[in-house]
Amino acid sequence: MHSPLRALSIGFALLASVLTSPAADKSYTIAVIPKGTTHEFWKSIHAGAVKAEQELAAKGTKVTLFWKGPLREDDRDQQIQVVENFTARKVSGIVLAPLDSQALVAPVVSAVQSGVPTVVIDSDLKSDKQLSFVSTDNFKGGQMAGEFLAKQLGGQGNVILLRYQVGSASTEAREAGFLDALKKFSGIKIVSSDQHSGATRELAYQASQNLLNRFGKDVNGIFCPNESGTVAMTKALRDIGRAAGKVKLVGFDSGSQSVLDLKNGDVQGLIVQDPLKMGYLGVMTVVQHLQGKPVEKRIDTGVSLITKENMAEPGMAALLAPPIAKYLKE
Amino acid sequence: MSRFPRFLKTGGPFLGLLLVCALFALTEEREFIFTGGNLKNILTQTVIVAMGALGMTLIIIGGGIDLSVGSVVAFCGVLGAKLLVAGWSPIATMLVLAAAGCGIGLVNGAIVAGFRMMPFIVTLGMMGIVRGAAKWLGNNQTVNAPPDSPVGQLMARVNPGEFWPLPWGVWIVLGLAVVMAVLLRRTVFGRHVFAIGANETAARYSGVRVAQVKLATYAIAGLLFGFAGLLQMSRLTQGDPTVAIGLELDIIAAVVIGGASLNGGAGSILGSMIGALIMALLRNGTNQLGWQTFTQEIIIGVVIVLAVGLDRWRQARGGK
Numbered sequence: 001m002h003s004p005l006r007a008l009s010i011g012f013a014l015l016a017s018v019l020t021s022p023a024a025d026k027s028y029t030i031a032v033i034p035k036g037t038t039h040e041f042w043k044s045i046h047a048g049a050v051k052a053e054q055e056l057a058a059k060g061t062k063v064t065l066f067w068k069g070p071l072r073e074d075d076r077d078q079q080i081q082v083v084e085n086f087t088a089r090k091v092s093g094i095v096l097a098p099l100d101s102q103a104l105v106a107p108v109v110s111a112v113q114s115g116v117p118t119v120v121i122d123s124d125l126k127s128d129k130q131l132s133f134v135s136t137d138n139f140k141g142g143q144m145a146g147e148f149l150a151k152q153l154g155g156q157g158n159v160i161l162l163r164y165q166v167g168s169a170s171t172e173a174r175e176a177g178f179l180d181a182l183k184k185f186s187g188i189k190i191v192s193s194d195q196h197s198g199a200t201r202e203l204a205y206q207a208s209q210n211l212l213n214r215f216g217k218d219v220n221g222i223f224c225p226n227e228s229g230t231v232a233m234t235k236a237l238r239d240i241g242r243a244a245g246k247v248k249l250v251g252f253d254s255g256s257q258s259v260l261d262l263k264n265g266d267v268q269g270l271i272v273q274d275p276l277k278m279g280y281l282g283v284m285t286v287v288q289h290l291q292g293k294p295v296e297k298r299i300d301t302g303v304s305l306i307t308k309e310n311m312a313e314p315g316m317a318a319l320l321a322p323p324i325a326k327y328l329k330e
Numbered sequence: 331m332s333r334f335p336r337f338l339k340t341g342g343p344f345l346g347l348l349l350v351c352a353l354f355a356l357t358e359e360r361e362f363i364f365t366g367g368n369l370k371n372i373l374t375q376t377v378i379v380a381m382g383a384l385g386m387t388l389i390i391i392g393g394g395i396d397l398s399v400g401s402v403v404a405f406c407g408v409l410g411a412k413l414l415v416a417g418w419s420p421i422a423t424m425l426v427l428a429a430a431g432c433g434i435g436l437v438n439g440a441i442v443a444g445f446r447m448m449p450f451i452v453t454l455g456m457m458g459i460v461r462g463a464a465k466w467l468g469n470n471q472t473v474n475a476p477p478d479s480p481v482g483q484l485m486a487r488v489n490p491g492e493f494w495p496l497p498w499g500v501w502i503v504l505g506l507a508v509v510m511a512v513l514l515r516r517t518v519f520g521r522h523v524f525a526i527g528a529n530e531t532a533a534r535y536s537g538v539r540v541a542q543v544k545l546a547t548y549a550i551a552g553l554l555f556g557f558a559g560l561l562q563m564s565r566l567t568q569g570d571p572t573v574a575i576g577l578e579l580d581i582i583a584a585v586v587i588g589g590a591s592l593n594g595g596a597g598s599i600l601g602s603m604i605g606a607l608i609m610a611l612l613r614n615g616t617n618q619l620g621w622q623t624f625t626q627e628i629i630i631g632v633v634i635v636l637a638v639g640l641d642r643w644r645q646a647r648g649g650k
Contacts, residue, residue: 037623066620076566081375085617088368102474103566110490167472
């Protein structure tokens with residue numbers, strides 16, 4: 001019974017001794033690890049990373065990118081595995097959007113100790129071992145959403161906050177910023193702020209329907225702190241005939257559907273980040289470090305408020321529809 | 331019984347593992363995959379599925395199934411983190427988690443055996459109940475364990491670049507695997523589990539106390555699931571009520587790849603452990619090759635179907 005196990009371990013040991021001779025060339029391999037791969041937000045990050053790869057190649061620095069999300073979108077354990085596996089793969093650097101601010105600390109510390117510098121993007125990590133943190137100021141984004149929604153409502157009305165997911169630092173900061181901004185408006189009542197939409201559009205749709213079933217007649221304004229929540233809530237509002245501005249909806253992040261919803265007037269405002277810039281700067285920061293240049297510990301990539309009125313301006317249009325196709329062959 | 335099917339029975343999963351190793355050995359990434367440090371990675375990543383598979387093998391051999399394991403892992407993780415935060419000692423926490431897992435298993439077993447209900451339905455219900463309870467217990471949030479707790483060290487990879495030392499979790503699973511293998515193969519209880527899985531009516535007429543054995547089966551498995559929860563918490567350094575969704579399917583897949591039959595009466599601990607290892611190795615290797623996530627899902631799916639196909643073929647031949 002034990003002989004196969006022993007044979008296996010001997011086999012592994014032999015292979016290990018024969019094959020350990022790390023290839024030493026001057027090109028870099030960089031693993032970019034998003035929280036998931038299906039949201040359009042992550043495709044923009046991917047495009048940004050590819051943009052950095054192309055620019056560096058033009059300057060004569062060869063970078064090979066690995067783009068790899070966890071097998072299940074919201075599974076922390078699986079994302080830990082991906083980080084561990086790339087650390088073992090001895091990539092030159094890792095760019096990581098951690099699914100959880102605490103659970104990913106140990107693998108990142110272990111990667112840095114193994115000599116793989118790691119840049120954290122999008123969501124913060126409760127550690128000081130990462131090379132840099134490249135992201136949106138999410139709290140500020142949330143405040144912007146709160147102030148805009150309050151203005152739309154004239155400072156009066158019932159408001160729903162449909163949260164995204166437990167433990168996701170970026171969206172929790174937006175939610176906190178949103179609630180913080182609304183404190184100033186005594187005429188606004190928050191009727192629900194303890195529900196979570198979950199990771200998928202289907203789950204978000206169900207949560208939206210359930211909330212609207214309860215509050216649909218009384219609600220005047222809604223904030224959803226991520227893309228799938230915004231799209232699902234808009235759909236649920238349309239279903240019950242309360243879209244088109246009857247209920248003011250402010251969302252976060254943009255995708256092709258939410259941009260369409262903004263154009264049609266079902267969504268009043270979108271707070272958008274610059275994910276392409278985030279992916280781009282994530283890779284650039286790692287490479288800068290690998291080339292021996294100093295890097296900043298905190299890099300803010302900015303937020304903007306987009307409405308139906310300003311969405312056609314060139315700067316805004318590029319944020320709404322990042323030139324993904326230019327960088328990704330799909 | 332001819333020699334060939336017998337060889338396949340013990341050697342099939344092992345052969346599969348060698349095949350996967352050989353495939354990765356052909357790639358250029360082999361210098362990264364076959365290193366001591368990465369082997370430690372793979373073993374660490376196998377631990378939680380393997381721990382679950384220990385219990386699941388027992389249940390599946392007895393002709394049952396348990397879909398609640400992912401939820402039990404999440405629940406016990408949250409419970410463990412809360413106890414540690416409240417200042418309980420690691421040993422006490424571990425005992426409470428084992429008791430909690432065992433208790434949930436007892437309820438499953440009591441309903442399955444007492445009311446002769448289908449285990450699939452009973453544990454499907456329990457999956458929802460326990461998942462909800464985990465979220466309720468954690469107040470819908472992750473509960474961070476104290477960072478300096480020794481429990482957090484169970485799954486920590488000290489010296490990540492080298493094979494030694496292995497995390498405690500790996501040794502715990504190996505130790506329990508030996509215990510479970512002995513229990514299944516060398517005790518009266520183990521023979522009764524096989525007998526019930528092969529033919530419940532015949533076992534009952536031969537004097538096997540079917541209800542008691544079933545109850546014990548689910549209770550022992552539940553205890554192991556509780557341990558899996560402890561290890562999951564250690565790995566995340568937090569109790570997460572949403573963790574391990576779909577884990578039951580990974581575990582069932584590992585057991586099936588390992589040669590167990592969902593009809594009951596067949597299976598082995600060693601096979602299930604290798605099954606769990608194959609899945610972790612596939613994930614690890616395809617990660618490092620930079621293959622897209624969907625290819626992993628497809629490959630693991632194909633492996634499951636192939637393994638079950640092999641199982642049917644073996645049964646057909648073994649029956650003659």
